[in-house]
Amino acid sequence: xxxxxxxxxxxxxxxxxxxxxxxxxxxxxxxxxxxxxxxxxxxxxxxxxxxxxxxxxxxxxxxxxxxxxxxxxxxxxxxxxxxxxxxxxxxxxxxxxxxxxxxxxxxxxxxxxxxxxxxxxxxxxxxxxxxxxxxxxxxxxxxxxxxxxxxxxxxxxxxxxxxxxxxxxxxxxxxxxxxxxxxxxxxxxxxxxxxxxxxxxxxxxxxxxxxxxxxxxxxxxxxxxxxxxxxxxxxxxxxxxxxxxxxxxxxxxxxxxxxxxxxxxxxxxxxxxxxxxxxxxxxxxxxxxxxxxxxxxxx
Numbered sequence: 240x241x242x243x244x245x246x247x248x249x250x251x252x253x254x255x256x257x258x259x260x261x262x263x264x265x266x267x268x269x270x271x272x273x274x275x276x277x278x279x280x281x282x283x284x285x286x287x288x289x290x291x292x293x294x295x296x297x298x299x300x301x302x303x304x305x306x307x308x309x310x311x312x313x314x315x316x317x318x319x320x321x322x323x324x325x326x327x328x329x330x331x332x333x334x335x336x337x338x339x340x341x342x343x344x345x346x347x348x349x350x351x352x353x354x355x356x357x358x359x360x361x362x363x364x365x366x367x368x369x370x371x372x373x374x375x376x377x378x379x380x381x382x383x384x385x386x387x388x389x390x391x392x393x394x395x396x397x398x399x400x401x402x403x404x405x406x407x408x409x410x411x412x413x414x415x416x417x418x419x420x421x422x423x424x425x426x427x428x429x430x431x432x433x434x435x436x437x438x439x440x441x442x443x444x445x446x447x448x449x450x451x452x453x454x455x456x457x458x459x460x461x462x463x464x465x466x467x468x469x470x471x472x473x474x475x476x477x478x479x480x481x482x483x484x485x486x487x488x489x490x491x492x493x494x495x496x497x498x499x500x501x502x503x504x505x506x507x508x509x510x511x512x513x514x515x516x517x518x519x520x521x522x523x524x525x526x527x528x529x530x531x532x533x534x535x536x537x538x
Contacts, residue, residue, distance in 0.1 A: 248475025260491025284459025
């Protein structure tokens with residue numbers, strides 16, 4: 240934390256995961272809209288919001304520079320497909336009463352980040368960190384066992400987001416630029432569906448109440464702000480370290496599900512929380528011990 244780059248990464252990670260943790264409350268407000276329609280609004284309004292943001296911050300030079308690198312542009316198409324699939328599955332899960340399984344997916348994701356970081360980035364853990372991972376894995380296994388079947392939603396969310404983080408880290412593109420190009424890849428499909436194919440009671444904006452249209456426009460802000468914070472965090476933190484901050488998001492989702500949306504906090508979920516928070520406590524203690532040991536001693 241003495242490193243300004245690390246501090247910046249930590250703050251970005253905390254901001255991203257906090258917003259993602261409370262995002263289900265937003266999607267519940269527009270649950271009368273079909274998930275694929277919400278998805279198209281996320282893409283369309285995100286493009287417009289990013290154009291405005293890049294214009295205000297005068298970052299078009301970085302966009303032009305990235306567009307001149309075909310390899311990065313094509314890799315951003317891959318990351319766009321990964322995050323697009325993640326968005327759509329997440330919206331469907333939240334608005335079809337699978338919020339707990341969605342949160343399970345984001346509990347699993349940090350463990351996958353560790354695995355992905357080891358396989359593709361050569362990252363290694365210290366002994367105490369391995370113990371933290373083992374504790375977290377026990378918590379996830381308890382939850383997996385309770386479902387009694389393969390949690391397709393949870394695994395789909397975890398895998399898509401783990402590989403999205405990996406691709407974005409490999410590309411090393413500035414957050415605003417990457418977000419704009421990703422959403423531009425998805426924009427044609429979203430526009431064709433919303434304005435040419437969709438024919439529901441909410442797909443015609445002129446017939447919607449102003450309050451609903453404003454909520455749909457807000458999808459751009461709800462989408463872009465945390466994702467930019469996340470991609471900024473990936474450039475300042477190890478992928479495996481970044482993964483542990485993600486426990487904030489599913490924890491908030493659990494609290495929303497139990498406190499506001501009528502889902503019961505059963506004994507298995509309490510036990511899952513116990514394992515995961517024990518893992519976090521161990522991970523933080525190890526980080527503080529390592530930081531203290533690395534400081535030069537004053538005679």
